[in-house]
Amino acid sequence: MTSTSRRTLLRAGLVAGGAGFLAACDPSRPDPAIHHGSASPGGPAISDGFVAPDGAEVRAAEAARKPGRARSFRMTATAGPIDLGGRTVNTWSFDGRIPGPPIRVSAGEVVRATLTNRLPAETTLHWHGLALRNNADGVPHLTQPPVAPGAEFTYEFTAAHPGTYWFHPHAGVQLDRGLYAVMIVDDPRETLQYDDEWTVVLDDWLDGVAGTPDAMLAKLQDGPGHGEQGGEGDSEVLGGPGGDVVYPHYLLNGRLPANPETFRARPGSRLRLRLVNAGGDTAFRVALGGHQLTVTHTDGFPVKPVKTDAVVLGMGERYDVLVDLKDGVFPLVALAEGKKGAAFGLVRTGTGTAPKPKVRPAALNGRIVGYDELVPAEAVRLDDREPDQVIQMELTGGTTSYSWGFNGRPLTHDKLAEHLVPIQAGQRIQLDLINSAHMWHPVHLHGHTFAVGSSSGPRKDTVNVRVEDSVSIVFDADNPGLWVLHCHNIYHAESGMMAALGYRR
Ligand SMILES: [Cu+2]
Known part of the structure; x- marks a missing residue:
C-alpha cells in the first residue's frame, strides 16, 4: 500500500484484465451493467432472473458447507450509558458492552444468533468477511427486512472459514456508535504456534x-x-x-x-x-x-x-x-x-x-x-485463470457535495435491489476499483474473499483504495445471492457509496 511500484503493478493488471463489458461512467446514460427491477412498496424489489436470498441455489450452497453442530448466541442492541474508562457516554451497544460480547466458534459450526432490537431505530446484523448464506448477510431491503424496534431476528449460518471477523449493524451510521463485536472462527487444524x-x-x-x-x-x-x-x-x-x-x-x-x-x-x-x-x-x-x-x-x-x-x-x-x-x-x-x-x-x-x-x-x-x-x-491462493467478466467500478463523489457512489450513481439500501450488477455462478470476476476522488476508500465486498491485484494476491474482503489510485480485485463467483459492494467509511456508504452484485439464475 506504500509503494509506487504497486501502483504501476496494479495499473498493468487493469490493462491486462481481458474482455468483458465496461460499466458506463456517465450517470445520465443507462448503464448496461445494471439490472433495473421493479420495487415493491415496503419490501425488497422484485428481481426477476436473479437468485433470491433464500432461493434454492443459496440453500444448496449452504448444504455444501456441510453444516456442523449448532451454537446459539443472543445479543441485545440497547441504548444506555457506557463507561469508556473515566468518561461515561450515552450510546448504543450490544448488551451494554463495547466491544459487544464476542462470538467464538469452530470452522464448520452453525451460528444461530438471535438479535433483540431495543434501539429506537430499525437495525440488522452483518457478519463482516464471512462467506455465508445470503439471507443471513444482514443487508436491509436486500437480504432481509429491517428488524423493527422491539422485534427479534435470528441469523443462522455455517461459519465455513476460520479467521478473525466481526459483526455490526448494516443500518444507517449505527456502527459509528458502540454497536460492534468480534467473531472468531477457530481452525480445528490450527498450525500456528503461540502462547x-x-x-x-x-x-x-x-x-x-x-x-x-x-x-x-x-x-x-x-x-x-x-x-x-x-x-x-x-x-x-x-x-x-x-x-x-x-x-x-x-x-x-x-x-x-x-x-x-x-x-x-x-x-x-x-x-x-x-x-x-x-x-x-x-x-x-x-x-x-x-x-x-x-x-x-x-x-x-x-x-x-x-x-x-x-x-x-x-x-x-x-x-x-x-x-x-x-x-x-x-x-x-x-x-x-x-x-x-x-x-x-x-x-x-x-x-x-x-x-x-x-x-x-x-x-x-x-x-x-x-x-x-x-x-x-x-491453501488459499486462487488458481490462475483469466477473468470471465471484468467490471469497472469507478469510485466517484467528493466532500463538497457529500454525495458518493460507484460509476456516478449514489444508492441507498432500499434502492440496491433495483440496480443489481449481474454476475453468474462459476465465473471468475475481476472488479476494477478506480478511484477518481481526492479521498481514499476502504472497499468491502460481502460474501466473498477476493484476491488483491491479481489471482496471486492476498485474500481479503476489504481493500484500501488510495487517493486517485486503482486496485483490481479478483474472485470466484461461488456464493449465490445478492451481495453488497460498498465503502466501509460509514459516512460515504450512507451517502451513496454502495452497489450490489446479483447472481443470475
Ligand atoms: Cu469511501
Missing part, C-alpha cells in the same frame, strides 16, 4: 461527546462545503486526507487512552494479536513499542509470514500478527492516520513504569507492510 492471544478492536469515537453519528452525517450532507469537516492532515499511506470527521477520542477495546486495557503475559512468550478496525472514518497505523510484528493473516485469511514494524488498517480490515514479547511494559499505539490522536493499550510482561498515552514508538515510522508484499498461503 497467548489478544483481540484488539480499534474505534474512532464521537457519540455522546460531540453529538451523534446521525448529527454528523446530517452536517456532512448539509449543503456545499459542509462536507469539509476533516482536514486534520494528509496521510502519505492513504495518499491524501485521512478522513472527513474530526473525532474527539480513539478507543482500544472500548477504552480511552488515559485508562487503557493492559494485556499481561510472560516475557519470552509468543502473542497472537488479532487487530480489528471498527472505526467509522479512521484508518489506524498500529505498532507495539520495541517489537517487530509478523503478519500471519489479513481479513481472516492466511498469508506467508512477513515481518513488519507497523500495519495500517482501513475501516473493516483485520490483521493477525505474532509478537515475541520482551521483558517490560510496552505501548500498543494505533495512530489515527492523517488525524490527530491515537488509541492506546499496554502489554506488560515485567515490572516497570507504564509508558504514557502520548508515547509514539519509533516502529510507527518504520516499515509498513503493503498489499504487494503479502503472499497468500498456498
Whole structure:
C-alpha cells in the first residue's frame, strides 16, 4: 500500500484484465451493467432472473458447507450509558458492552444468533468477511427486512472459514456508535504456534461527546462545503486526507487512552494479536513499542509470514500478527492516520513504569507492510485463470457535495435491489476499483474473499483504495445471492457509496 511500484503493478493488471463489458461512467446514460427491477412498496424489489436470498441455489450452497453442530448466541442492541474508562457516554451497544460480547466458534459450526432490537431505530446484523448464506448477510431491503424496534431476528449460518471477523449493524451510521463485536472462527487444524492471544478492536469515537453519528452525517450532507469537516492532515499511506470527521477520542477495546486495557503475559512468550478496525472514518497505523510484528493473516485469511514494524488498517480490515514479547511494559499505539490522536493499550510482561498515552514508538515510522508484499498461503491462493467478466467500478463523489457512489450513481439500501450488477455462478470476476476522488476508500465486498491485484494476491474482503489510485480485485463467483459492494467509511456508504452484485439464475 506504500509503494509506487504497486501502483504501476496494479495499473498493468487493469490493462491486462481481458474482455468483458465496461460499466458506463456517465450517470445520465443507462448503464448496461445494471439490472433495473421493479420495487415493491415496503419490501425488497422484485428481481426477476436473479437468485433470491433464500432461493434454492443459496440453500444448496449452504448444504455444501456441510453444516456442523449448532451454537446459539443472543445479543441485545440497547441504548444506555457506557463507561469508556473515566468518561461515561450515552450510546448504543450490544448488551451494554463495547466491544459487544464476542462470538467464538469452530470452522464448520452453525451460528444461530438471535438479535433483540431495543434501539429506537430499525437495525440488522452483518457478519463482516464471512462467506455465508445470503439471507443471513444482514443487508436491509436486500437480504432481509429491517428488524423493527422491539422485534427479534435470528441469523443462522455455517461459519465455513476460520479467521478473525466481526459483526455490526448494516443500518444507517449505527456502527459509528458502540454497536460492534468480534467473531472468531477457530481452525480445528490450527498450525500456528503461540502462547497467548489478544483481540484488539480499534474505534474512532464521537457519540455522546460531540453529538451523534446521525448529527454528523446530517452536517456532512448539509449543503456545499459542509462536507469539509476533516482536514486534520494528509496521510502519505492513504495518499491524501485521512478522513472527513474530526473525532474527539480513539478507543482500544472500548477504552480511552488515559485508562487503557493492559494485556499481561510472560516475557519470552509468543502473542497472537488479532487487530480489528471498527472505526467509522479512521484508518489506524498500529505498532507495539520495541517489537517487530509478523503478519500471519489479513481479513481472516492466511498469508506467508512477513515481518513488519507497523500495519495500517482501513475501516473493516483485520490483521493477525505474532509478537515475541520482551521483558517490560510496552505501548500498543494505533495512530489515527492523517488525524490527530491515537488509541492506546499496554502489554506488560515485567515490572516497570507504564509508558504514557502520548508515547509514539519509533516502529510507527518504520516499515509498513503493503498489499504487494503479502503472499497468500498456498491453501488459499486462487488458481490462475483469466477473468470471465471484468467490471469497472469507478469510485466517484467528493466532500463538497457529500454525495458518493460507484460509476456516478449514489444508492441507498432500499434502492440496491433495483440496480443489481449481474454476475453468474462459476465465473471468475475481476472488479476494477478506480478511484477518481481526492479521498481514499476502504472497499468491502460481502460474501466473498477476493484476491488483491491479481489471482496471486492476498485474500481479503476489504481493500484500501488510495487517493486517485486503482486496485483490481479478483474472485470466484461461488456464493449465490445478492451481495453488497460498498465503502466501509460509514459516512460515504450512507451517502451513496454502495452497489450490489446479483447472481443470475
Ligand atoms: Cu469511501
